[in-house]
Amino acid sequence: MDFSLNEEQEMFRGSVRKYLDGGGQTKIAREMAKNNTNLLTKTWKGLAQLGCMGITVKEEYGGAELTTVDQVPVLEELGRALLPGLYLETVAFAAPMIEKFGTTEQKEKYLPGIADGSRTISLAWLEPGKCFNLNDIQMTAKFDGDSMILNGSKTLVPEGNLADTYLVLVRSESETDGKGISFVLVDRNDDGVDYRVLQAMDETRHLTEVNFKNVIVSNSRILGELHRGEDAIEEGLLYLNAALTSIMVGGMDKIVEMCAEYAKIRVQFGQPIGRFQAIKHRIADMKLDLETARSLSYYAVWALDEKAEDAAVAVNSARAFITEAYLRLAGHGIQIHGGIGVTEEIDCHLYLKRAQYYQTYLGNSRLYREKAATALNW
Amino acid sequence: MDFSFTKKEEEYRRTLRIWLEENLPEGWIEGKRDLPENEEEQAQFLRDWQKKMNDGGWVAIAWPEKYGGQSASVIEEIIYHQEMVRAGAPHLINYIGIHMVGPTLMDIGTEEQREKFIPKILNAEEVWCQGYSEPNAGSDLSALKTSAVKQGDKWIINGQKVWTSYGHLADRCFLLARTSNLEKKHKGITVFLVDMKQPGVEVRPIIQMNGKHDFNEVYFNDAVAYDEEIVGEIDEGWKVMINLMLHERTGIGAQIFTLEKQFSDLVLLTNELKENGQPLIKDPFTRQKMVELYTRCRGVLLTYYRNITTSMKRGYPGAESSMDKLMSSELTKDLFEFAVSIQGHQGVLWKEDALANPFWQLDYLSSFGVTIGGGTSEVQRNTIGERLLGLPKDLR
Numbered sequence: 161m162d163f164s165l166n167e168e169q170e171m172f173r174g175s176v177r178k179y180l181d182g183g184g185q186t187k188i189a190r191e192m193a194k195n196n197t198n199l200l201t202k203t204w205k206g207l208a209q210l211g212c213m214g215i216t217v218k219e220e221y222g223g224a225e226l227t228t229v230d231q232v233p234v235l236e237e238l239g240r241a242l243l244p245g246l247y248l249e250t251v252a253f254a255a256p257m258i259e260k261f262g263t264t265e266q267k268e269k270y271l272p273g274i275a276d277g278s279r280t281i282s283l284a285w286l287e288p289g290k291c292f293n294l295n296d297i298q299m300t301a302k303f304d305g306d307s308m309i310l311n312g313s314k315t316l317v318p319e320g321n322l323a324d325t326y327l328v329l330v331r332s333e334s335e336t337d338g339k340g341i342s343f344v345l346v347d348r349n350d351d352g353v354d355y356r357v358l359q360a361m362d363e364t365r366h367l368t369e370v371n372f373k374n375v376i377v378s379n380s381r382i383l384g385e386l387h388r389g390e391d392a393i394e395e396g397l398l399y400l401n402a403a404l405t406s407i408m409v410g411g412m413d414k415i416v417e418m419c420a421e422y423a424k425i426r427v428q429f430g431q432p433i434g435r436f437q438a439i440k441h442r443i444a445d446m447k448l449d450l451e452t453a454r455s456l457s458y459y460a461v462w463a464l465d466e467k468a469e470d471a472a473v474a475v476n477s478a479r480a481f482i483t484e485a486y487l488r489l490a491g492h493g494i495q496i497h498g499g500i501g502v503t504e505e506i507d508c509h510l511y512l513k514r515a516q517y518y519q520t521y522l523g524n525s526r527l528y529r530e531k532a533a534t535a536l537n538w
Numbered sequence: 539m540d541f542s543f544t545k546k547e548e549e550y551r552r553t554l555r556i557w558l559e560e561n562l563p564e565g566w567i568e569g570k571r572d573l574p575e576n577e578e579e580q581a582q583f584l585r586d587w588q589k590k591m592n593d594g595g596w597v598a599i600a601w602p603e604k605y606g607g608q609s610a611s612v613i614e615e616i617i618y619h620q621e622m623v624r625a626g627a628p629h630l631i632n633y634i635g636i637h638m639v640g641p642t643l644m645d646i647g648t649e650e651q652r653e654k655f656i657p658k659i660l661n662a663e664e665v666w667c668q669g670y671s672e673p674n675a676g677s678d679l680s681a682l683k684t685s686a687v688k689q690g691d692k693w694i695i696n697g698q699k700v701w702t703s704y705g706h707l708a709d710r711c712f713l714l715a716r717t718s719n720l721e722k723k724h725k726g727i728t729v730f731l732v733d734m735k736q737p738g739v740e741v742r743p744i745i746q747m748n749g750k751h752d753f754n755e756v757y758f759n760d761a762v763a764y765d766e767e768i769v770g771e772i773d774e775g776w777k778v779m780i781n782l783m784l785h786e787r788t789g790i791g792a793q794i795f796t797l798e799k800q801f802s803d804l805v806l807l808t809n810e811l812k813e814n815g816q817p818l819i820k821d822p823f824t825r826q827k828m829v830e831l832y833t834r835c836r837g838v839l840l841t842y843y844r845n846i847t848t849s850m851k852r853g854y855p856g857a858e859s860s861m862d863k864l865m866s867s868e869l870t871k872d873l874f875e876f877a878v879s880i881q882g883h884q885g886v887l888w889k890e891d892a893l894a895n896p897f898w899q900l901d902y903l904s905s906f907g908v909t910i911g912g913g914t915s916e917v918q919r920n921t922i923g924e925r926l927l928g929l930p931k932d933l934r
Contacts, residue, residue: 161613162540163843164851229539420927434929437920444919447927448861455840456833462539477833529829530822538805538819538828 163458165233173233179206180241186507189242189364197322197366200245207234208277213251218259221271227465228256228399232406232458239410242510244364246280246319252403254281254327257343257396261384266345270325281345282323283400284314284370285522292523294329294338294390299372301330301342303379308332310346310375320355320368323348328372333387341389345381346372362513397522398472401479402464405457408486408518412450415493415511419443422497439496446492449485456481472535480528487515541843543613551617557594558625563587571626577751581665581707584631588662591630597660598636605644605652606660612846616791623795634704635659635666639712639731642782646770655710655731667708667734669699669715669756676701677917679714679779680723684758686715686730693717693730693768695738695761701911705741705754708734713763718773727775731767738762748903784855790862794842797866797873800901801835804828804877807894811880818880831873838865857925864918867908874902 165173180188183203191199207213215231217223224230231252238247255274258266273279290296299312310330317326326346333340346353352375360367384392420443423434433439456478463471490512494501501508519525543551559567563583574580591597592606599618601607610618630636640659643652658664675682684697695715702711711732718726734741738761744753770778808819808828818824845858877898878885888899909915923929 440923441919444922452837533825
């Protein structure tokens with residue numbers, strides 16, 4: 161038994177952190193809030209050069225063919241820096257999905273681009289005014305020989321203005337018992353695709369509404385089995401949520417670090433505030449939340465790699481716990497910083513807003529706890 | 539990263555499991571696990587059980603072989619605790635002797651002390667208690683007042699100890715006493731190995747709120763100790779204590795595996811209890827709470843594993859064990875609170891009239907002590923803040 165990242169993984173973490181620190185850490189996210197995507201694009205290229213994009217992709221498609229655990233240090237570092245962009249959706253979700261369910265043609269088309277950083281994929285799942293429930297997917301795919309016609313709207317598509325491709329959930333059959341759903345890969349440049357950036361509380365993300373009006377694409381764009389997307393979705397969500405827990409752990413790690421540092425230098429009543437138990441104990445509790453989250457996250461990723469029996473339980477329960485713990489920590493982070501904690505200038509609010517975003521990203525804690533309960537045969 | 543056990547480790551697990559199946563008290567495997575009600579009979583039962591464990595070589599597995607242990611690895615210790623909890627084996631009555639006194643004597647004791655005390659610790663011939671806390675020195679041990687004054691070749695001990703676990707059963711006490719008032723507060727303390735069965739030592743029971751008797755007050759009125767019963771240097775007991783605390787980790791492991799067992803018992807309870815003809819586990823609120831508890835139990839266990847990995851790589855244990863202690867004891871409290879709450883209005887009944895097994899009520903009340911004993915949650919938070927996060931120390 162060895163419950164830690166190995167030396168190579170930690171060294172890789174070191175180089176990613178050094179690179180992101182050099183790029184100004186949260187500055188990249190802050191530039192996004194000003195609608196400037198240049199720094200993100202540049203950073204993405206830099207990360208690709210470090211080899212962050214193709215960690216799990218097979219060698220024949222230009223990847224390093226390593227495990228999901230090897231991706232953990234990168235995800236945590238992206239979380240620390242609040243990096244916007246599509247690493248989660250592209251590298252942690254779309255890549256394993258294409259690897260697993262894609263045709264040879266699809267793998268050849270998408271995987272090398274993912275691995276070298278030249279292609280990003282976003283996830284177009286939710287629809288305006290609808291719930292996170294497969295029955296609520298109303299965007300349609302009508303078949304016409306070798307091609308299909310897509311009509312409908314998707315909302316809250318992460319960085320939909322930057323993605324090269326959208327992985328879209330469409331209703332391909334009229335069944336509403338959670339079935340009749342298919343995954344389709346649609347390119348942003350396909351005719352009839354239109355998007356607009358939404359006003360989001362987390363301004364460092366560009367959440368978008370994407371409209372599909374009579375978009376005609378070949379049937380070969382369907383990922384996995386036609387009308388049977390629901391099985392693939394469950395598996396894909398495990399990869400996505402496992403990766404998401406790592407990203408959140410990174411954010412929590414940074415919050416605890418910021419708070420501990422601040423509590424050492426901020427003096428009130430003639431003492432650094434970290435000497436007061438009211439502050440010290442709160443930060444100790446935050447550290448506990450952080451380490452619990454990290455343990456749950458490591459195990460979830462490992463269980464997924466090992467195809468362990470309790471992989472689904474591990475991922476779903478970790479996702480529920482960590483989204484809540486992240487938000488809790490972000491709130492404490494502001495409180496510990498006192499007055500300046502609520503200002504725009506200090507980073508605290510950026511973590512809070514990101515935590516708030518992840519709270520409900522593709523399902524809330526209640527849903528994931530229910531999934532865990534079901535996986536436990538309760 | 540790897541959570542699996544090696545073939546050799548699994549073999550170790552199998553050996554212990556077979557030994558337990560063959561040697562556990564009668565009826566134990568089938569689930570009849572009641573200890574004798576009478577205090578003296580219970581103590582004798584537990585002494586016999588430890589003796590049997592020792593004959594099999596299973597008492598102090600982490601100790602070096604030359605002292606009667608197995609030189610077991612940390613991982614083997616984990617397996618050991620898992621199997622003991624799994625079998626619901628009776629606890630070892632000489633817990634303090636095995637986990638604290640023995641290892642301390644090996645590190646700091648004299649050859650004579652080792653020869654005299656260690657074999658009797660193993661076979662439960664001499665049960666130990668620890669004399670730390672006093673009415674005005676709980677978390678702040680440096681405030682202790684029990685005195686030992688040199689008189690010829692003897693030390694005369696006077697004072698009062700409190701919260702002394704096993705005090706009513708103990709033959710010997712690992713006692714902290716003040717031998718000098720001249721120096722700084724944490725200096726001038728000496729560790730004595732005191733005979734409890736002498737005139738001048740009086741033990742009075744403290745009955746807990748669930749009716750159990752685990753703790754005692756111990757009064758020393760001109761009790762006697764000798765030079766050869768001092769551990770380490772005179773006035774340097776603080777160093778002995780620091781060494782001893784490094785050995786406490788194993789106890790946390792047992793608590794964490796017990797927590798796992800308690801959680802799986804709770805799952806059974808939520809299946810047994812019905813509401814509107816449905817098992818409670820099918821109720822959406824209960825399911826949510828149960829997953830929450832499940833996740834925290836897993837979090838405690840996995841963090842314990844991570845902390846063990848850290849100390850194995852570093853070569854010695856560290857302040858991370860405060861996280862294990864704080865998390866597991868706070869969670870124990872929450873788990874039992876929930877277990878009683880789901881019994882609804884009948885949750886207020888206990889003993890013969892309890893709705894389910896009465897241990898839920900009894901352990902619920904016990905759980906309030908878990909966040910106090912062995913260092914309060916507040917002290918653990920200080921340790922985490924100061925030693926893991928580098929925050930400035932409290933004003934003292």
